[in-house]
Amino acid sequence: MAEPIKVVVTGAAGQIAYSLLYQIASGAVFGPNQPVYLHLLDIAPMMGVLEGVVMELADCALPLLAGVLPTAKPEEAFKDVVAAFLVGAMPRKEGMERKDLLAANVRIFKEQGQALDKVARKDVKVLVVGNPANTNALICSKYAPSIPKENFTAMTRLDQNRAQSQLAAKIGVPVQNVKNVIIWGNHSSTQFPDASNAVVTVGGAQKPVPAAINDDAYLKSTFVTTVQKRGAAVIAARKMSSALSAAKAASDHMRDWFLGSGDRWVSMGVVSDGSYGTPRDVVFSFPVTTANGKWKIVQGLTITDFARQMLDATGKELAEEKQEALDVCKD
Ligand SMILES: NC(=O)c1ccc[n+]([C@@H]2O[C@H](COP(=O)([O-])OP(=O)(O)OC[C@H]3O[C@@H](n4cnc5c(N)ncnc54)[C@H](O)[C@@H]3O)[C@@H](O)[C@H]2O)c1
Numbered sequence: 652m653a654e655p656i657k658v659v660v661t662g663a664a665g666q667i668a669y670s671l672l673y674q675i676a677s678g679a680v681f682g683p684n685q686p687v688y689l690h691l692l693d694i695a696p697m698m699g700v701l702e703g704v705v706m707e708l709a710d711c712a713l714p715l716l717a718g719v720l721p722t723a724k725p726e727e728a729f730k731d732v733v734a735a736f737l738v739g740a741m742p743r744k745e746g747m748e749r750k751d752l753l754a755a756n757v758r759i760f761k762e763q764g765q766a767l768d769k770v771a772r773k774d775v776k777v778l779v780v781g782n783p784a785n786t787n788a789l790i791c792s793k794y795a796p797s798i799p800k801e802n803f804t805a806m807t808r809l810d811q812n813r814a815q816s817q818l819a820a821k822i823g824v825p826v827q828n829v830k831n832v833i834i835w836g837n838h839s840s841t842q843f844p845d846a847s848n849a850v851v852t853v854g855g856a857q858k859p860v861p862a863a864i865n866d867d868a869y870l871k872s873t874f875v876t877t878v879q880k881r882g883a884a885v886i887a888a889r890k891m892s893s894a895l896s897a898a899k900a901a902s903d904h905m906r907d908w909f910l911g912s913g914d915r916w917v918s919m920g921v922v923s924d925g926s927y928g929t930p931r932d933v934v935f936s937f938p939v940t941t942a943n944g945k946w947k948i949v950q951g952l953t954i955t956d957f958a959r960q961m962l963d964a965t966g967k968e969l970a971e972e973k974q975e976a977l978d979v980c981k982d
């Protein structure tokens with residue numbers, strides 16, 4: 652058995668963490684032979700609740716769980732971790748957009764960036780889940796200049812999973828038969844879920860999703876808006892934001908980053924290098940492949956006029972969010 656690795660989850664007393672911790676501790680993220688030492692960060696008033704979560708983790712009797720450190724101190728939580736799930740932040744309520752959380756949440760990511768910079772390993776892989784996830788990831792990276800910016804990512808995997816599931820249901824195949832759907836841009840209602848390069852296995856043969864669906868209007872309208880608004884639909888139904896599916900997506904994202912994406916593209920918010928004419932230095936979701944712990948943007952895809960408009964709109968929103976976040980962080 653390998654030596655245990657240290658992994659931190661912030662917002663550890665919250666909803667998403669309640670599903671996520673089990674997945675990490677049971678081997679679903681780092682593999683069935685990798686023990687983990689969990690660092691659990693939440694705010695001081697939540698330490699009582701967190702104690703209950705620690706008890707439940709012990710009661711799961713998980714062979715891969717090497718230890719647990721509950722704490723309210725970021726510098727203790729981030730010490731020597733190889734992976735950081737930054738979940739802790741306020742969730743939106745019905746009627747809000749995710750960017751309405753910016754002023755409240757972005758300061759958390761400034762403070763956590765500073766703490767990561769001081770005590771984390773320089774190869775730590777950071778996944779920001781807390782909303783607005785893309786801009787929070789950018790701010791976190793800016794305040795952790797000693798850690799490469801490639802190590803900071805934002806979660807759009809939930810949007811990818813939603814998109815894949817919608818397409819599979821429409822075509823009538825199991826969800827794993829659909830691959831290479833892309834989420835471009837912001838984890839917000841301007842994101843562009845793009846099925847134009849997706850492929851599906853039907854009856855043992857692979858074919859392009861647009862050919863299998865044969866309904867361009869659906870792919871440009873209903874499909875796009877359903878995925879863009881899925882988070883709001885879950886909030887309207889549950890009166891709380893998605894948690895089970897968010898935790899599953901966070902596991903998928905980190906697993907693929909550590910263990911590789913194989914022959915599938917995955918969508919990740921990463922610091923943009925300007926690929927596909929997107930604004931540089933915002934955290935933009937691209938199709939990537941991952942291998943040996945590194946991600947690489949899939950290049951050479953055709954961008955139609957429709958896609959260009961969608962990419963520009965979400966890029967513009969990210970540039971605006973960035974400016975707003977930098978202003979908030981000045982004080
Ligand atoms: N990117 C995505 O796809 C996605 C999906 C779902 C939810 N989210 C976001 O994830 C975040 C968490 O959602 P949730 O449902 O778990 O919320 P929650 O309110 O149930 O839990 C959040 C936890 O974070 C803690 N917290 C607050 N400030 C903190 C800080 N400074 N340090 C550490 N912990 C802190 C809170 O005390 C709470 O325990 C929200 O911002 C939500 O909008 C993102």
Ligand SMILES: O=C(O)C[C@H](O)C(=O)O
Pocket residue numbers: 742743749782809881882883885892893
């Ligand atoms: O929509 C939200 O506010 C929560 C989360 O980002 C989601 O996509 O479900």
